[in-house]
Amino acid sequence: MPASSVRRSGFLLVMFLLTSAVVAEDHQIVLTRRAHTGDRYQVVCDATQATRTIWTVDGSRMPATNEVDVWHYFAVVEVVAASALGTENQARITVNELTSMKRIDGRDGEKSDLLPAGTVIEAVWRDGSTHFTIAGEPPAAALALVLSRLVHLESPAISLDEAIFGTDQRQQAGASWPVDAKAAAQDMTIRMKSPTKAEAISGSSKLVEVVPDGLKITSELTAVGVQFPLQPWMTISNSRLRFEGSGVFPIDHDRRPPRRSVLSVLTVTGTGDQDGKSYILDYTYRLFADYIMSPLP
Secondary structure (H helix, E strand, O other), X not given: OOHHHHHHHHHHHHHHHHHHHHHOOOEOOOOOOOOOOOOEEEEEEEEEEEXXXXXXXXXXXXXXXXXXXXXXXXXXXXXXXXXXXXXXEEEEEEEEEEEEEEEEOOEEEEEEEOOXXXXXXXXXXXOOEEEEEEOOEOOOHHHHHHHHHHOOOOOOOOOHHHHHHOXXXXXXXXXXXXXOHHHHHHHHHHHOXXXXXXXXXXXXXXXXXXXXXXXXXXXXXXXXXXXXXXXXXXXXEEEEEEEEEEEEEOOOOOOOOOEEEEEEEEEEEEEEEEOOEEEEEXXXXXXXXXXXXXXXX
């Protein structure tokens, strides 16, 4: 190859590398979008909760019990109070639809309305969790449990998404960073009412790609050996909690993510003796929820 061609090829390679370096953008990662008092938005959520319970009694394994609940939630939310951090601490929720359906052996059962359209729910963060009232009264326990699975406010003191899954370093597409295990352990200690050590937690977040609507970010976290209350006479011998989250986060930090999904899977083995019998519990809990959110004037 002539020397001039070699020089030209080398020049083109250098220009390509320089151009690639310029094109590779980095981005600030902001997972919690600042809420303001008076903000209004529409939320549509489809969620599935599944549990599988197997008891072994004195060495005899019982048939598995499987329960699946399918929920559809469609509401308009107004932010009643937000912290200086921008976390949403109190909200007024006007329900358009809140339905439940049991799925048995893969077949959908009859759908039922949990609340009539137009019902207003007041939600507030207090004492480490979200509390609900309807017409000034707390909802029945079964309804409160469903609402706790679908509606999540935040502490005025800390943004958990940022504390656990965020980063203060700008990131390029394809980059990942570790979760803050200490922050996750503190949160799980409060929510699961049992001390959790940071050493039991691992995970990471990743800027998967830059899309037209913003940044596609995924997160995953695993906690092993977490202790939490079962039956008073049972002890957990093994446990594993797995969390996965995904969403598109607009580059405009004043906009909410238009879509987010979360998956939590908990597997537990517990042992204990009662009334002269030996019990082993194998339990799996799975919750998947997909949210679509749209701002309203």
